Amino acid sequence: MNIFDKTWAWFTADGAWTDSGGIFQRLLEHLGYSGLILFFAALIAIPIGLWVGHTGKGENIVVGVTGALRALPTLGLLTLFALWMGLGLTAPVIALVILAISPLLAGVYSGIAAVDPITVDAARAQGMTEWQILTRVELPLAAPLIFGGLRNATLQVIATVTIMAYINLGGLGRYLIDGLAVRDYPRMVAAVVLVAVLALVVDALLALIQRALTSPGTR
Amino acid sequence: MTVNINRRHLLGLAGIGAGTLALSACGLSGETAFGSGSTGDTVIIGSADFTESQIIAEIYAAALNKRGLTAETRPAIGAREAYIGALQEGTVGVVPDYSGNLLLYFDAQTKAQTPEEIMKALPSALSDQLSVLDPSPAENKDSLVVTSEVAQKFGLKSIADLAAHSSEITLGGPPEFAERSYGLPGLKKNYGFEPAKFSPINDGGGPLTVQALIDDQVQTADLFSTDPAIVKNNFVVLEDPKNNFLAQQVVPVVNAKQVSVAAADVLNEVSALLKTEDLIALNDRVSGEEKANPTTAAKDWVDQKLT
Known part of the structure; x- marks a missing residue:
């Protein structure tokens, strides 16, 4: 049996999907962690991005900080936070939120900043308030770039949530890390396939949502 | 030269x-x-x-x-x-x-x-x-280690003593411990000890494992017997009379x-x-x-x- 046959056998084994610790449970955990992380990252990145993009203040800081955040090794952060805060969800979630902030923030900020100033001035001349300009003019026009940032962040998070299994958490990374520990390569291949497929499916869904939400003129 | x-x-x-x-x-x-x-x-x-x-x-x-x-x-x-x-x-x-x-x-x-x-x-x-x-x-071998508080609380000297408190014990160790013959299967076979929960920590008995033990997030952990953390933290190495660990x-x-x-x-x-x-x-x-x-x-x- 070559490794592909063995991987197939792993996927089709009794209870591989439905057992405790099975694929369905790990998929749900993986999606749950990813959603939680993206939620917190959005909570931080979207307001900052909107404010910086709209006012043009602090652009240099945002560019510098997002660049710096990208350079931080997530596994190192996870270990560091876990040593501070102990095992549990908090440490890895913070480490991954830091990972997710930079693509989100870059997307939101650059999307808003890229809106043609003439359009914004025209809106202002019509008597729109700054809030109306932001929500009715800038946001719709920036939607493609903001979604780009969100999709980028989602892909990175789904791929990187695997490291949460480095400590005692679940998700698809469990198969990767447990498989490596006992040199069970088919299990690792299965994990890689599952993570890749999950990322592609979620990205396709986001693309559909993006299509539905962006105005036809900006597509 | x-x-x-x-x-x-x-x-x-x-x-x-x-x-x-x-x-x-x-x-x-x-x-x-x-x-x-x-x-x-x-x-x-x-x-x-x-x-x-x-x-x-x-x-x-x-x-x-x-x-x-x-x-x-x-x-x-x-x-x-x-x-x-x-x-x-x-x-x-x-x-x-x-x-x-x-x-x-x-x-x-x-x-x-x-x-x-x-x-x-x-x-x-x-x-x-x-x-x-x-x-x-x-x-220098794998060994199950507990804090001195836990050893005192449960009266632990040997791995055999753990069996009576299985339901209260989470075991921390590298992921392979769940499956290797000296790991959970061996503990069950030799001592009838099945911890309530296994916490895989992938740092090979490193600082995260030690910290989890100190924080009481796990009550016993698999560490190497020559790990300086054992002495530094006053951990108790549980005896292994049945030679579960080679x-x-x-x-x-x-x-x-x-x-x-x-x-x-x-x-x-x-x-x-x-x-x-x-x-x-x-x-x-x-x-x-x-x-x-x-x-x-x-x-x-x-x-x-x-x-």
């Missing part, structure tokens, strides 16, 4: 596991006395590529030198495949190893479990050129052609003196805050113990 550059270069290669390449390099340099069966010449002591093995190799060298024999070290040859190869070819004469894993390397199907069974099985399992000297009481006594593996009777006597003397506590203290000096050089730490130990 050329020879020097070559040697350094090739020793570097040896460090990343290309043991055989290093062998030919040493052959070219013509410094080692191999194949000649010449005892009384310099004893070359190799080591595996991790700190503890290097410390023990330096101890062997320091002890031999102290007893008036000449010895040098070839540290960090690589993994077992590499340094056993070097021993068989005679490029190095001695390498410190661990009895259980050494036996498994030559005989993966072995049934030997206790320290004595392993030492009895080793000579016939080893390849012809190799033999082992006396084992040391010092052991014995791993420190033992010198030698190429008989390279090591004289006098040298073997000195190494046996060292083995008799070396205790697990010594390894903990030495590991702490080298890997802890002091960051002592393995050579210095080893020499200090030899000066203190070998009279």
Whole structure:
């Protein structure tokens, strides 16, 4: 049996999907962690991005900080936070939120900043308030770039949530890390396939949502 | 000069596991006395590529030198495949190893479990050129460790005592512990102990595992018996009367052609003196805050113990 046959056998084994610790449970955990992380990252990145993009203040800081955040090794952060805060969800979630902030923030900020100033001035001349300009003019026009940032962040998070299994958490990374520990390569291949497929499916869904939400003129 | 550059270069290669390449390099340099069966010449002591093995190799060298024999070290040859190869070819004469894993390397199907069974099985399992000297009481093996509070609370001395408190105990350890025969399956078979929960922590008994134990997030953890964290945190190592964890006594593996009777006597003397506590203290000096050089730490130990 070559490794592909063995991987197939792993996927089709009794209870591989439905057992405790099975694929369905790990998929749900993986999606749950990813959603939680993206939620917190959005909570931080979207307001900052909107404010910086709209006012043009602090652009240099945002560019510098997002660049710096990208350079931080997530596994190192996870270990560091876990040593501070102990095992549990908090440490890895913070480490991954830091990972997710930079693509989100870059997307939101650059999307808003890229809106043609003439359009914004025209809106202002019509008597729109700054809030109306932001929500009715800038946001719709920036939607493609903001979604780009969100999709980028989602892909990175789904791929990187695997490291949460480095400590005692679940998700698809469990198969990767447990498989490596006992040199069970088919299990690792299965994990890689599952993570890749999950990322592609979620990205396709986001693309559909993006299509539905962006105005036809900006597509 | 050329020879020097070559040697350094090739020793570097040896460090990343290309043991055989290093062998030919040493052959070219013509410094080692191999194949000649010449005892009384310099004893070359190799080591595996991790700190503890290097410390023990330096101890062997320091002890031999102290007893008036000449010895040098070839540290960090690589993994077992590499340094056993070097021993068989005679490029190095001695390498410190661990009895259980050494036996498994030559005989993966072995049934030997206790320290004595392993030492009895080793000579016939080893390849012809190799033999082992006396084992040391010092052991570096997997062991279940608890904090002194937990030991007191549950009255724990041995792994067998854990079984009665299974439902209250989360066990922390590397992911492979869940599946390996000495891990959860072995604990269940030998002691009837099935922890309520297993917490996989993928740092090989490193700081995260130690912290989880201190924070009481896990009540017992799989640590190496020579881990300085055990002493530093007053952890209690649970006894393993049924030898669930294979014995791993420190033992010198030698190429008989390279090591004289006098040298073997000195190494046996060292083995008799070396205790697990010594390894903990030495590991702490080298890997802890002091960051002592393995050579210095080893020499200090030899000066203190070998009279």
